[in-house]
Amino acid sequence: MSEPPQIIATVEDACSFISGWFGWKNDFAGSEITLAFAVPPAIRTTNRRLGRLWLERGNINIFESQDTLISPHRYEARPDGVVPIIKENQYAWACGFKPETGAQLWVTGDWPDDQPGSRAWRPTQDVVDTAIIFVVLANAIWASADCQMDEEEKPTELGQLLWKFAPWAGFSGFWTDGDRTVMRMQGSGWGVTAHR
Numbered sequence: 001m002s003e004p005p006q007i008i009a010t011v012e013d014a015c016s017f018i019s020g021w022f023g024w025k026n027d028f029a030g031s032e033i034t035l036a037f038a039v040p041p042a043i044r045t046t047n048r049r050l051g052r053l054w055l056e057r058g059n060i061n062i063f064e065s066q067d068t069l070i071s072p073h074r075y076e077a078r079p080d081g082v083v084p085i086i087k088e089n090q091y092a093w094a095c096g097f098k099p100e101t102g103a104q105l106w107v108t109g110d111w112p113d114d115q116p117g118s119r120a121w122r123p124t125q126d127v128v129d130t131a132i133i134f135v136v137l138a139n140a141i142w143a144s145a146d147c148q149m150d151e152e153e154k155p156t157e158l159g160q161l162l163w164k165f166a167p168w169a170g171f172s173g174f175w176t177d178g179d180r181t182v183m184r185m186q187g188s189g190w191g192v193t194a195h196r
Contacts, residue, residue, distance in 0.1 A: 003164070004160060008133065012049070014133045015027075021183065022060055028052035030051015030055065030071075031055075033072045037099035039072055039097075039099075042127070046132055051072075061139075068087045069132065070086065080121060082098055082121045086135050093109035093110050094108045095131040096121065096128075105123075106122065107121070108121045133165075138192075141192050144195070146196075152190075153189070154172065158177050160175065161173055161175060172186045181195060181196045182194070
């Protein structure tokens with residue numbers, strides 16, 4: 001049986017889905033990113049669509065409810081040239097980029113889980129878009145008022161695939177129902193469900 005097509009293919013799609021999920025009618029455009037180095041387009045898209053949320057601490061915080069998506073206005077390049085953009089909530093992994101390699105994703109820790117314990121920053125074959133989509137979707141679930149973790153498999157009524165991230169073994173992706181009133185992050189033997 002083949003998987004259904006993904007609803008979310010880009011950072012732009014993820015921002016649109018999250019805006020609809022929370023009922024936001026307008027974009028929350030952030031202020032202009034002015035750095036001495038270039039940032040990948042996915043970061044500019046996130047800032048254009050949701051950037052003001054980095055500045056306004058409202059009751060919904062999709063940039064820090066679980067993992068931290070660092071504001072581009074606070075980016076600093078490390079001595080090795082990596083610019084960290086995401087920190088996992090228990091510091092098990094982090095993601096970043098090097099301006100000279102464009103949107104290529106650089107990681108440390110156990111992202112993905114075939115490199116446990118590695119604290120050296122290393123390049124991947126992926127782009128920062130993947131990490132941004134994963135974090136904003138996961139954080140949107142955790143930031144939802146009605147959110148619960150369980151040890152169950154995905155309910156059959158959640159048959160629409162929002163987005164799937166392959167590198168983690170046993171992770172089957174983010175799912176929703178036909179009305180898009182339920183969102184679930186599903187792993188092997190666990191899941192987190194949010195209701196609108």
